[in-house]
Amino acid sequence: MSRAILSLGSNLGDRYAYLKDAVARLGESVVLVSGVYETPPWGDADQPAYLNAVVLAVDPAAEPAGWLERVRAVEAAAGRVRDPQRRFGPRTLDVDVIAVWRDDGAPVLSDDPELTLPHPRVHQRAFVLKPWLDLQPYAQLPGYGWVTDLLNTPELTADANALTPRPDLPLESQE
Ligand SMILES: Nc1ncnc2c1ncn2[C@@H]1O[C@H](COP(=O)(O)OP(=O)(O)OP(=O)(O)O)[C@@H](O)[C@H]1O
Numbered sequence: 718m719s720r721a722i723l724s725l726g727s728n729l730g731d732r733y734a735y736l737k738d739a740v741a742r743l744g745e746s747v748v749l750v751s752g753v754y755e756t757p758p759w760g761d762a763d764q765p766a767y768l769n770a771v772v773l774a775v776d777p778a779a780e781p782a783g784w785l786e787r788v789r790a791v792e793a794a795a796g797r798v799r800d801p802q803r804r805f806g807p808r809t810l811d812v813d814v815i816a817v818w819r820d821d822g823a824p825v826l827s828d829d830p831e832l833t834l835p836h837p838r839v840h841q842r843a844f845v846l847k848p849w850l851d852l853q854p855y856a857q858l859p860g861y862g863w864v865t866d867l868l869n870t871p872e873l874t875a876d877a878n879a880l881t882p883r884p885d886l887p888l889e890s891q892e
């Protein structure tokens with residue numbers, strides 16, 4: 718059994734449709750879905766704004782590597798398009814494995830370049846940390862501590878303030 722925080726991002730094409738499709742493809746493993754935020758591009762300023770969200774997924778059978786396979790499949794199914802010359806450039810859909818915990822609550826730590834856990838840049842990304850807090854107000858990022866404390870650091874406060882909630886774009890069922 719493992720649970721995972723996964724991040725979703727899109728800044729090309731029908732961004733909202735890509736996020737909805739990603740949640741649908743992740744299927745029954747998704748137990749919590751954050752709100753959607755409109756976010757200024759991070760890491761490469763010359764590109765359109767993103768829509769970002771975060772999900773908590775649980776799967777009794779999933780090994781840590783299984784989450785990477787799953788997010789790659791979701792990206793492929795969405796016909797992921799991106800410019801290989803631009804590391805942090807635009808894309809139809811990006812799904813990252815942010816952190817994974819085992820059944821006993823222990824975080825999975827990995828420095829494997831194929832699957833680095835926690836995600837090596839997440840502590841710098843308000844566009845992931847803020848939606849994550851929507852799901853888990855007491856979230857802790859393994860190796861870094863409370864997510865709320867990270868968001869309150871001077872490095873991230875301005876980025877966090879620049880995120881715009883988009884309650885008009887729900888990912889959860891409205892029934
Ligand atoms: N925690 C992780 N989540 C997703 N991919 C990872 C992770 N750790 C390592 N990788 C590897 O990174 C490679 C590139 O991933 P991807 O194309 O999503 O990067 P990126 O979106 O350009 O940058 P970033 O990961 O900073 O968002 C993947 O093929 C994957 O094997």
Ligand SMILES: Nc1nc2c(c(=O)[nH]1)N=C(CO)CN2
Binds near residue numbers: 761767804806811
């Ligand atoms: N706001 C925002 N910026 C980004 C994002 C993202 O999802 N949201 N993903 C990137 C890919 O590495 C690069 N920059």
